[in-house]
Amino acid sequence: MAVFDDPLRDHQHLDAADVDHLHHLVGDWQMLADLAFSDLVLWFPPTEEGFVDEEQRSFIALAQARPSTTQTVVHRDVVGDRIRADLKPMVARAWKHQVETNSSDQGMPAPARMRVQAVPVLRGGRTLAVVTLHYSVAALRTPSRLELTYRRCAADLLTMIVQGRWPQGPYEFNSFGGAPRVGDGLLRLDAEGRISFASPNAISALSRLGVADSLEGRSLAGIGAELQRATGVAVDETQPMLLTGKKASRTELEAHGAVVTVRSVPLYRDDERFGALVLCRDVTELRRRDRQLMSKDATIKEIHHRVKNNLQTVSALLRMQSRRMDGEEGRGGLQRAMRRVETIAMVHDSLSKGLEESVDVDELMRRQLHLAAEMAQSERSVATRLTGSFGQLPPDMVTPLALVVTEVVANAVEHGLGTLVDDAPLTVELRAARYADAAGRRRLDLEIVDDGVGVPEQEWTPGLGLQIVETLVRGELSGGIEWVRGEGQDPRPGTKVVLHAPLVSG
Numbered sequence: 173m174a175v176f177d178d179p180l181r182d183h184q185h186l187d188a189a190d191v192d193h194l195h196h197l198v199g200d201w202q203m204l205a206d207l208a209f210s211d212l213v214l215w216f217p218p219t220e221e222g223f224v225d226e227e228q229r230s231f232i233a234l235a236q237a238r239p240s241t242t243q244t245v246v247h248r249d250v251v252g253d254r255i256r257a258d259l260k261p262m263v264a265r266a267w268k269h270q271v272e273t274n275s276s277d278q279g280m281p282a283p284a285r286m287r288v289q290a291v292p293v294l295r296g297g298r299t300l301a302v303v304t305l306h307y308s309v310a311a312l313r314t315p316s317r318l319e320l321t322y323r324r325c326a327a328d329l330l331t332m333i334v335q336g337r338w339p340q341g342p343y344e345f346n347s348f349g350g351a352p353r354v355g356d357g358l359l360r361l362d363a364e365g366r367i368s369f370a371s372p373n374a375i376s377a378l379s380r381l382g383v384a385d386s387l388e389g390r391s392l393a394g395i396g397a398e399l400q401r402a403t404g405v406a407v408d409e410t411q412p413m414l415l416t417g418k419k420a421s422r423t424e425l426e427a428h429g430a431v432v433t434v435r436s437v438p439l440y441r442d443d444e445r446f447g448a449l450v451l452c453r454d455v456t457e458l459r460r461r462d463r464q465l466m467s468k469d470a471t472i473k474e475i476h477h478r479v480k481n482n483l484q485t486v487s488a489l490l491r492m493q494s495r496r497m498d499g500e501e502g503r504g505g506l507q508r509a510m511r512r513v514e515t516i517a518m519v520h521d522s523l524s525k526g527l528e529e530s531v532d533v534d535e536l537m538r539r540q541l542h543l544a545a546e547m548a549q550s551e552r553s554v555a556t557r558l559t560g561s562f563g564q565l566p567p568d569m570v571t572p573l574a575l576v577v578t579e580v581v582a583n584a585v586e587h588g589l590g591t592l593v594d595d596a597p598l599t600v601e602l603r604a605a606r607y608a609d610a611a612g613r614r615r616l617d618l619e620i621v622d623d624g625v626g627v628p629e630q631e632w633t634p635g636l637g638l639q640i641v642e643t644l645v646r647g648e649l650s651g652g653i654e655w656v657r658g659e660g661q662d663p664r665p666g667t668k669v670v671l672h673a674p675l676v677s678g
Contacts, residue, residue, distance in 0.1 A: 206354035208326035266290040352453035359450040365416030380430035417448020483517035548585035560604040572648035588624025
């Protein structure tokens with residue numbers, strides 16, 4: 173089902189409420205297609221002149237739906253197409269005179285094996301569109317009671333469309349998943365809320381709740397009250413209104429380990445409610461899987477939280493140990509280890525707040541950049557800046573990337589100014605960019621630039637921290653990294669660290 177809504181935008185004869193009414197109709201008309209055993213197409217005059225010039229008026233297909241209860245007869249997608257010449261007279265009559273029109277009423281032969289019915293969509297006494305229902309003549313055999321009830325329900329909904337009573341606006345679905353469809357189970361209620369018809373699937377769904385007796389003639393609200401008393405499950409106070417067919421909404425009935433979602437559609441003739449359609453679906457397995465997923469998500473969050481707490485404990489122990497060290501070299505080694513542990517803890521803290529397949533790491537890296545500069549051993553002031561954006565990254569890239577940024581920034585702060593005696597602060601800038609190469613592969617580019625003394629011009633050997641960086645980049649990120657002298661002037665040419673890494677799908 174698709175919606176072609178360009179002709180509706182800014183149309184001088186339609187206001188926002190009219191457009192919403194058509195969208196609500198299309199959003200809910202799969203139920204009508206299933207009940208009527210027919211394909212549906214929504215037609216609309218494509219131009220403003222179409223409302224005025226009757227001779228030149230044409231129609232365009234805005235949307236279509238196919239039934240799931242029978243074979244389709246409109247195999248091609250017609251959304252956006254102009255109306256056929258043989259359909260135009262009956263659609264134009266339904267539009268102008270606001271009456272239902274059948275293909276047999278036009279005195280013209282109907283398309284082979286197909287019967288068409290045109291129904292105007294009214295709101296406030298004005299025609300907003302026309303719905304055509306396309307039936308297969310071959311399927312019109314002696315109907316069963318279920319088929320007769322389905323068609324009767326479809327006729328009631330069509331009458332409400334002509335009277336402007338359906339759709340009744342957006343339904344209050346109360347965030348329940350697993351929307352029921354006609355084939356899942358159908359109950360028809362009378363004005364008092366008693367069940368006058370129950371489809372086999374509806375009987376099966378309610379039997380899972382422990383409703384063993386015959387349903388017809390019983391009050392659905394009474395069944396809901398019995399289930400509530402038997403299970404003690406608290407329910408929404410509006411549920412009786414729904415189960416008597418007085419309110420268009422959806423709820424769930426739960427008993428004996430089974431869950432059935434129920435949706436009510438009140439039926440009106442003129443201004444009088446004479447019954448309701450109730451769709452029901454057994455969602456026991458769906459709810460069981462939902463609970464498993466919720467339990468799994470909660471477990472993963474708890475694991476991340478505990479890992480973060482354990483890492484913070486390790487960091488605190490390292491800090492305590494470093495204070496008892498006499499040698500500067502040993503104290504510095506423990507402080508660097510503490511910094512790495514705290515970086516991993518910060519990543520786990522971010523991951524524990526969301527379990528999406530990818531993580532927006534810009535704010536994380538902005539904080540990490542600032543903290544890495546603060547935690548580094550330097551008596552000089554340091555300014556940090558993040559430009560560009562990391563965007564969404566897979567979680568397995570975030571931890572090694574954060575460690576790399578921490579080590580490189582700390583190295584820049586601790587060694588960037590060397591033996592310079594000027595009081596100018598050191599500036600460290602992290603630049604992030606994403607791009608696609610000629611083969612369409614997505615990559616991440618990072619540059620960490622400082623305005624310090626720069627790396628030595630002669631050959632030099634990286635220390636343990638930078639060796640860890642190279643191992644993380646090549647082993648964990650499958651990328652490459654290099655250190656080059658910056659483009660500044662002596663004695664502060666600066667250092668540029670360039671990192672490239674492929675972006676795997678999250």
